[in-house]
Amino acid sequence: MIKFENVNKVWPNGVHALKDVNLEISEGEFVAVIGLSGAGKTTLLRTINKMNTINSGTINITVNEKNKAGKVEQVSYLVNKLSGRKLRRLRTKIGLMSQDYNNIGQQTVLKNVLNARVAKMGFWQSLIGWFTKKDKIIALSSLEKLHILDRAYIRAENLSGGQQQRIALARTLAQKPQLIIADEPVSALDPILANQVMNDFKRINEEEKIIVIMNIHHVELALKYATRIVGVKAGEIVFDGKAKDVTPEILKDIYGETYEKTE
């Protein structure tokens, strides 16, 4: 669960990028954040794992963690107060995706996905790049979930844009995140590939019960795949509701009078 309370972000140049943001996102949700360029969508997403600090308010994230006895319990993190080890620990539970696939072209698809496991390794293990059997099973099962297991031993650079984004999503999945923050993950893809990748996100969200919070410019795709829409305008949340309840009037409110269907 993620809870923003009265969050404000003012950049050093004076831009008030988030204005009194209140937002609560629960387990299993697929949230699309929409709004004009410069509205504050990226700033909002990047506060979740403290890539952006905030000036006031609080951000709380509750995740499941195994305690010393091996029992799963809920642990809450006050993100804006976190630093060092605790922040790194929280970040291992948050998957990050962007429009850049960030794959290493010369490496196989499998190796690209295995790279997600490095954060969970001990120092010596990561130094020699020794992946355990468990790591390999997790990586291979992530590829299977994304329907690209048959590409495991192909070099990443030999795959299409859509498949490259699938590798990135498989890598994110291999991290075993509890939530995924995706900043414009389909903006570099043609409409057919974009639909396929959105469908992957939806499947992962539903089957793996991972929260997805995505910034997206394609309103049609947001309405088709996300369950909840958050509309941001000049740093403020001006709409927050179910995708099926979004009307042309609401879109005009978010994007201004000139809004017209984009696809």
Ligand SMILES: Nc1ncnc2c1ncn2[C@@H]1O[C@H](COP(=O)(O)OP(=O)(O)OP(=O)(O)O)[C@@H](O)[C@H]1O
């Ligand atoms: N590092 C920064 N320093 C100063 N101002 C910034 C910085 N990053 C963003 N801003 C400003 O904050 C506001 C919100 O920007 P943000 O990138 O969050 O918008 P966005 O909705 O994600 O836009 P886009 O859809 O174009 O990515 C903008 O006015 C932007 O110029």
